[in-house]
Amino acid sequence: MEKVVLITGASSGIGKETAKLFQAKNWRVAATMRSPEKAADMKKIVDLRLIRLDVTEPESIRSAFAETLEHFGRIDAVVNNAGYGLLGPFEAASDEQIRRQFETNVFGLMAVCREAIPIFRKQKRGVIVNISSISGLAALPFSSLYAASKFAVEGFSESLAYELEPFGIRVKLIEPGPIKTDFYTRSEEIARDENLHVYEERFEKFLDFMNKGGTDAPDGGIVAEAIWNAVTDGTKKLRYGVNTKGLPMLKRWMPESVFRPLARKIFLK
Numbered sequence: 001m002e003k004v005v006l007i008t009g010a011s012s013g014i015g016k017e018t019a020k021l022f023q024a025k026n027w028r029v030a031a032t033m034r035s036p037e038k039a040a041d042m043k044k045i046v047d048l049r050l051i052r053l054d055v056t057e058p059e060s061i062r063s064a065f066a067e068t069l070e071h072f073g074r075i076d077a078v079v080n081n082a083g084y085g086l087l088g089p090f091e092a093a094s095d096e097q098i099r100r101q102f103e104t105n106v107f108g109l110m111a112v113c114r115e116a117i118p119i120f121r122k123q124k125r126g127v128i129v130n131i132s133s134i135s136g137l138a139a140l141p142f143s144s145l146y147a148a149s150k151f152a153v154e155g156f157s158e159s160l161a162y163e164l165e166p167f168g169i170r171v172k173l174i175e176p177g178p179i180k181t182d183f184y185t186r187s188e189e190i191a192r193d194e195n196l197h198v199y200e201e202r203f204e205k206f207l208d209f210m211n212k213g214g215t216d217a218p219d220g221g222i223v224a225e226a227i228w229n230a231v232t233d234g235t236k237k238l239r240y241g242v243n244t245k246g247l248p249m250l251k252r253w254m255p256e257s258v259f260r261p262l263a264r265k266i267f268l269k
C-alpha cells in the first residue's frame with residue numbers, strides 16, 4: 001500500500017515542489033493549502049488531493065486530516081511547511097503583524113502537530129517534518145520576528161523529537177538558506193512606519209541584500225529532496241541544512257566577537 005504525506009502550504013514554492021516529488025516517488029499526497037480553487041495546474045496531477053487547510057483555523061486542520069484519512073486510509077508523514085517572513089524594524093511592526101507571524105509560523109505548526117501526534121502514536125510510526133530556516137539558527141537584522149518564530153520552531157522540534165521517539169515518531173527540522181520561491185515577493189510582509197525614517201537606509205540595504213539572495217537562489221526542488229531524505233532515511237537525525245552557505249557552522253564555531261562583526265558586514269553592506 002502506498003504511503004501518504006500531508007503537506008501544508010502546498011500552493012507554491014517548497015510545499016508545491018515537495019508535493020510533486022512525493023507524488024513522483026509514488027506516495028499519495030494530501031496537498032493542503034488555503035485556496036485549493038486557485039491551484040488549477042496541480043489539480044491535473046493524479047493521486048494528489050488538494051485539501052483546504054489554513055494553519056490559523058483549527059477547524060480546517062481537523063477537517064483536512066479527516067479528509068486525508070477518509071480518502072487515503074492512512075497518514076505516514078506530515079510536512080509543516082506553511083509560513084512566511086515578516087521583515088522590518090521591530091518597532092515598526094503592529095501588534096496584529098506580530099501575532100499573525102506567530103499564529104502562522106509557530107502556533108499553526110503546533111496545531112498541525114497536535115492533530116498528527118495521536119494518529120502517529122496509535123499506529124506507532126510517523127514522521128513530522130518542520131520547516132525551519134537558517135534564520136532559526138542565526139538571526140539576521142530586521143528579521144527579529146521571523147527569526148523569533150523560527151527559533152521557536154527549532155526549540156519546539158528539538159524537544160518534541162526526544163519526547164516522541166519511544167512511540168516510533170521521528171521529528172525532523174529542515175533548515176534552508178535562500179531558496180527562490182514566492183517568499184521574497186508575494187509572501188513577504190514588510191513592517192513599515194512612516195514616522196520611523198531612522199531605520200530606512202539600513203533596512204533598505206538589508207532588504208536589497210535579502211531579495212537579491214532570494215532571486216539568485218536555487219528553487220524549492222532542493223529543499224523537497226532534503227524533505228524526502230528526512231522522511232525516508234530511517235535515521236534519528238534531527239537537522240537537515242539546505243543551501244545554508246556555511247552560516248550555521250560559522251555561528252557554531254566562531255567566537256561571537258568575530259561572528260557578529262562579520263555578519264554585520266555581510267548583511268548590512
Ligand SMILES: NC(=O)c1ccc[n+]([C@@H]2O[C@H](COP(=O)([O-])OP(=O)(O)OC[C@H]3O[C@@H](n4cnc5c(N)ncnc54)[C@H](OP(=O)(O)O)[C@@H]3O)[C@@H](O)[C@H]2O)c1
Pocket residue numbers: 008009010011012013014015033034035053054055056081082083084085104108131132133134175176177178179180181182183184186187214220
Ligand atoms: N524561500 C526561502 O528562502 C526560505 C528559506 C528558509 C525557510 N523558508 C520557509 O519555507 C516555508 C515555505 O516557504 P516558501 O519559500 O516555499 O515560500 P512561498 O512560496 O511563499 O510559500 C509559502 C506557503 O505558505 C502558505 N501559507 C502562508 N500562510 C498560511 C496559512 N495561514 N495557512 C496555510 N498556508 C499558509 C502560502 O499559502 P498561500 O499561497 O495561500 O499564500 C504558501 O503556500 C516557510 O515556512 C518559510 O519560512 C523559506
